[in-house]
Amino acid sequence: MGAGFTGLVAALTLARGGASVIVVDMVEPGFGASGRNGGQVIPGLKDDPDTLDRVFGEATTAFAGGTADLVFSLIDELGIDCDPVRGGWIQASVKHLHLPRLESRMAQWRARGAAVEMLDAAGMAAATGGRGFVGGWIDRRGGSVHPLAYARGLARAALDAGAEIFRDAEAVSITRSKDGWVLGFANGGRLTADQVVIATNGYTGRLWPGLKATVIPANSIQVATAPLPEDLRARILPGRPVVSDSRRIANYFRIGPEGRLMMGGRGAFR
Ligand SMILES: Cc1cc2nc3c(=O)[nH]c(=O)nc-3n(C[C@H](O)[C@H](O)[C@H](O)COP(=O)(O)OP(=O)(O)OC[C@H]3O[C@@H](n4cnc5c(N)ncnc54)[C@H](O)[C@@H]3O)c2cc1C
Numbered sequence: 001m002g003a004g005f006t007g008l009v010a011a012l013t014l015a016r017g018g019a020s021v022i023v024v025d026m027v028e029p030g031f032g033a034s035g036r037n038g039g040q041v042i043p044g045l046k047d048d049p050d051t052l053d054r055v056f057g058e059a060t061t062a063f064a065g066g067t068a069d070l071v072f073s074l075i076d077e078l079g080i081d082c083d084p085v086r087g088g089w090i091q092a093s094v095k096h097l098h099l100p101r102l103e104s105r106m107a108q109w110r111a112r113g114a115a116v117e118m119l120d121a122a123g124m125a126a127a128t129g130g131r132g133f134v135g136g137w138i139d140r141r142g143g144s145v146h147p148l149a150y151a152r153g154l155a156r157a158a159l160d161a162g163a164e165i166f167r168d169a170e171a172v173s174i175t176r177s178k179d180g181w182v183l184g185f186a187n188g189g190r191l192t193a194d195q196v197v198i199a200t201n202g203y204t205g206r207l208w209p210g211l212k213a214t215v216i217p218a219n220s221i222q223v224a225t226a227p228l229p230e231d232l233r234a235r236i237l238p239g240r241p242v243v244s245d246s247r248r249i250a251n252y253f254r255i256g257p258e259g260r261l262m263m264g265g266r267g268a269f270r
Pocket residue numbers: 001002003004005006007008024025026027028029030031032033034035036037038039040041042169170171172199200201202203204205207220221222264
């Protein structure tokens with residue numbers, strides 16, 4: 001339930017494994033965050049690798065470190081036309097106070113064999129074209145994609161693997177019967193399944209007890225400039241890394257395939 005990255009990769013994997021798979025989305029594949037995000041492919045999770053090891057175990061850390069490899073290899077293998085660029089991910093800092101934390105995170109990934117390095121203020125200016133950063137680190141596993149094109153490519157691959165996808169199919173109830181889980185839809189339709197993957201993300205309603213309470217609404221914005229003139233394109237992010245900064249509420253930016261500077265950030269929590 002939900003045709004974003006989560007639902008679509010689950011469907012693709014299960015269909016390839018021989019399961020009979022149906023994906024439903026209340027609008028269409030990629031309608032949610034998957035089709036309208038910043039397009040930054042960033043390896044790892046929010047926590048540092050040492051913390052991931054301690055809390056979840058080394059397998060989770062290895063999985064988290066391999067997420068960018070997974071995305072780019074899926075794109076390659078499936079031939080998804082989504083402007084993949086593997087220019088690395090930079091975590092940039094405008095505050096000296098943040099640098100020890102970034103250095104520690106970088107060192108933890110380096111100890112696990114990742115292609116990472118610290119950048120000083122001059123290195124940041126060269127890598128970004130901006131003079132406001134006191135330092136940062138680059139993780140060369142990262143990069144960018146056109147997120148909606150990637151989601152649609154995953155949907156196509158899931159169909160090719162034998163999954164069925166239904167759009168305009170809003171699930172409004174899940175109940176248990178002797179035949180399995182029964183999904184009820186807003187249009188009156190029903191579907192019975194042995195297992196249900198709920199991948200409704202921020203759009204999660206009251207279908208499953210307690211799930212909605214795990215979602216915290218937050219404002220989020222993105223803007224894109226008109227395509228930049230060639231001289232600016234050459235000066236801003238010349239190696240085409242993607243950047244997010246080290247603030248608790250991060251800002252992020254990249255140059256898109258048409259030469260637009262695309263920037264985003266979070267706003268107030270509601
Ligand atoms: C503004 C923004 C920028 C971001 N930038 C980045 C970034 O640069 N890099 C990054 O890695 N991550 C980024 N993220 C996060 C990333 O986009 C999400 O983590 C990811 O897309 C989640 O995928 P998903 O499949 O779990 O959910 P979604 O893509 O949100 O999919 C959920 C789907 O469920 C469907 N649905 C919901 N309820 C029902 C129902 N009852 N019945 C049927 N269908 C239903 C919706 O229509 C939707 O299509 C960003 C997120 C936002 C919002």
